[in-house]
Amino acid sequence: MNKKIGTTLLFVISFLVLIALQSYYLYNSYLLEKKDLNKKVQLIASEVLEQLEKYEKESSEDSLIMSLKKLSSNEKFMNQKIDERKQWYHFKNFYESQVDSILAKETAQSNFEIALKSEIYSVFDETEKKELLPRKSPLVLFKTKAPISAGFVFNEGKWNSNFSEKDTELKVDEHYHYTIRSRTSAELLNANYLIFKKILPLSLVSLSIILLLTYLFWKTSKNLKLQQLKVSQLYTSIDSIAHELNTPLTTLKFTLASTPANETKQLLERQIQRLEKVVSSIHSSSADSELLLKADIDDFVANIAKRFDQIKLETAIEFKDNQSLLKNDFEQILNNLVENSVKYKASEVKVHLQFGKEISIEITDNGIGIPEEAQPYIFDKYYRVSRPENLQINGLGLGLHIVKQIAEKYRGIVQVLSNAANGVTFKISLPNA
Incomplete structure (x- = not known):
């Protein structure tokens, strides 16, 4: 019983180790496939960015900066800033409308469903030494209609913006120095589907191996139980035969005791002793x-x-x-x-x-x-x-x-x-x- 338990325990441990190794192998395959797909997504996204550059305007950056900071409490100047903000968002909406169009062309030959987002996440006023953007409220430059939930950053930018504003009528004479940081993120929305299609054959092979080993173990255990049952029945039969021999052996011994001594009697006594020895060894x-x-x-x-x-x-x-x-x-x-x-x-x-x-x-x-x-x-x-x-x-x-x-x-x-x-x-x- 202990040997059987030990064998079963050894199989269970080996089986669990095999499952762990197969799972680890599949997980690594998943990561490698995901990494490879992300590289392809990055190439497509980079191509989209290159095509979007022709829509950029030199004034867009200035409009953006002017929309971030109230530089004066002068009401007329504020109205001017509001107009500039409107100009910025007009530009932004125009810019965004191009993203999905260009992205659709770039992914036409593939099954990729890609989401993009470009944002400015930091505008630091070097003059005032303070951050102008809230930490969790970046300024989105453009994004696709499909939102990003768990994308990866593939492009980061940092630049300085220095400009001055002077308006004699409004009595404005200001100098500005900003450090601006931006990032562009991408996400393959149907990544799990594409990866699953790629590693499905490998998963099926791994599952088949596990099922085959399980079946073989079950079949082997069943055969061993059957053999053990047969051996047990054989042992019981041998013990029963040995027990049944006691009666005729006793009868023979009593019969020989009253038989005159001769060579035949000696031969029978030796054979009876031999049988008694076998019987006693079986009964131990x-x-x-x-x-x-x-x-x-x-x-x-x-x-x-x-x-x-x-x-x-x-x-x-x-x-x-x-x-x-x-x-x-x-x-x-x-x-x-x-x-x-x-x-x-x-x-x-x-x-x-x-x-x-x-x-x-x-x-x-x-x-x-x-x-x-x-x-x-x-x-x-x-x-x-x-x-x-x-x-x-x-x-x-x-x-x-x-x-x-x-x-x-x-x-x-x-x-x-x-x-x-x-x-x-x-x-x-x-x-x-």
Whole structure:
């Protein structure tokens, strides 16, 4: 269950990272397309400005400045200024009427919908040292009928205006010095539509990849669940068969007990013992027994050396005291580990037993070893490493499972390490209290 949760979590994290990368890539594509479109808009807008220059009049600037500042409280002079303001706005309206016309011609061959606006945003009186225009109230020189909501500035200007006014009749003699700042903004009104058309294929590909991965994960999860169900049913069947074998085995044992001794009886007894061993390993039941003694260790090690005389068995035993480990559990651990080493082509097996503050059982062999990628799973019930060598070796995949169960019974730990040359080392540490 934990492995399944871990795998699912890993997929979810990877999936979210993929979505984030795809989103980042699409967003960058959007920005690049927008930047490219803005460059084209700037070229068109610049061309429009060039054509508008022929409509400008030299007097327009002076009319503008004169309309901004009340230079005198003289009523006649004020009337003169009002006339000048009217002249300015007449010029402005004439000027604006040309913008949409020229812009329509420049964008006729494209799908661009462009809005333009030119404004003076600062008129600074250098003589009085003060700003004449309110900060949020620029003076619009011209604009298109379509308003700008989020445009970009592509042209800025700054110039000085120096002039004098002298009127003997009105008794006016003034000198003026202004610093004027202007800017021209543009906006592609249908930018999102044009960009969406451009990146739509890329978006569809990204979405297809995400949907495909989602489908594959769903399909894989479904198949894994089905396989797990089949494996679970297989394990249940094996356990049931092992359980059902107990009755005929018991009957056979009672029947043989009353049978005269002969070679056939000995053969049947050996086969019954073999079946009992298989059944007990499937049930992995550890019968209670007495505490392990030093003499029991010596006897069992001698028995193993006799059973597996085809290998070189080296033993090192350090026994001070045993307060916890039962004889039957010890024999199952040692028997399963040594038998595993022999089955998997070991010619040398080293057994190091230490009974002190804790109990340490270490088995090292020079067999074919266990691949590192398979090591986290070798203690699972019925698990066998998938490789050609294992297909030629008989086994149920229960030995190491039993060893792990016994270690957990004592709240101990089991470690498996690949040796530098070949083979593996199993280290079992149990509390001795």
